[in-house]
Amino acid sequence: MYSALRGEILTLELKPGQYLEETALEKRFGVSRTPIREALIRLQSDRLVKFSPNRGHYVETVSFNDVPRILEALDLQQGAVLQLSAARHSAADLAKLRKINEAYRIAGESDDHKGMAELNHDFHLAIADAAGNSFLAEFYETMLNFSIRLSYLMFQSAASNREDFEGYYTQVYNEHAEMIDLISKGEGVKLLDLSRQHSRLFSNRTLRFISEWSEIDSFVTDFQPKAQ
Template identity: 35%
Template sequence: MAAAKVHDLTNGSGRQRAYTEIRARILRLEFSPGAELEEGALCTLLGLSRTPIREALIRLASEGLVVLQRGRGARVAPLDISNLRTFFEALDLLQRAVSRLAALRRTGEDLAAIEPHIQAFEESGKRVESLDMAESNYRFHMAIAVAAHSEYLERSYSRVMTEGLRVARVCFSEENDREAPPLSAHVDRTTSEHHALYNALLQQDADEAERLAAEHTILFRNRVAQTLIPIDGLLSHLRV
């Protein structure tokens, strides 16, 4: 097979494509936790020069999906089940905070930006596309974070949500339903909670928004417990 042609795309298009494709492969677990990300191999795989690849890896490192090692290149960030307790502690606190502030500060433009992501999640749930569900769920909650109009809080929440994307992708996978309730029931419950949270923002009910955000974290945590934890093979894979 002929080697892929390498394009010297150092503009925004090349950087964005490198970022998008590497990120998607990490979230799909095609690049497994702890796997080495060798620049030359990525250049060949994606048909790009080293500059956009390197910039994409730096951006992904800032989001917590990649670990840069001085003199040793880059690796996919580990995904350690033992850290889930502290992950959910942070998610609970941040999700309640951004939802409360969003209820108090949201504008009409903010609501218009949030609403389409509810439908996007529903549509991806009908197709049982686990990565699409994880991504649309992420975009829904990050649109709420933007509506909170708190730059530092949004940045912290984005980091936690990004780190949870790989976990969410697995939990939205139908192949892991052997031990858990049907995925369709989880998707329906998630969609219902998205609608309820949006309505709380619409009504500017900060107490209700915070309460729903806490319940939403519990729903995700329970799905993790029902899907990830009982699967020994998957656990060993994620502890790389």
């Protein structure tokens, strides 16, 4: 139940701001109120669900005004997990990363945008696992949860600008491949530089997308992640 709701929130099947009625969830999953509330509490800790005394539980909104801070936090955490993974990875970690990135390439060739978003998410979670720090991994995953929902929002414009997205996802694949190579060699300093480059790639794509929305404040479009 938790996994099902989490997946639907990340892929925007459950929309930001959508009310999560406990009675309806009980009927849907065929369980009592207690496990429903336990799942909602876990989703709150993931920052995917919020609770209001007057409204109950609802899907965490994605405020474009929060995007600069999300990207900044993601940039800082990504650099940390990459450097730790260079020092602590195993052969199994490298094999898992290569498998995910190859699946990402195949999804890109098939124009499977949903698959690409999920595999990109899985790739960075796998790096966090290789870093061997569960506290850092938990914080990093929270930011990744925001980023995958931003990715799904961007896919709404993909069909009208396919060439642009092809170039973007090819670059993502290539940078992931370079990350794997540098992790395998223990190149922590080079990984930090690549991490910044990778963050700029995502932030530029994201901010280019949201700049098309007239309600976004001008400071958002000018944002760039700060160097570490």
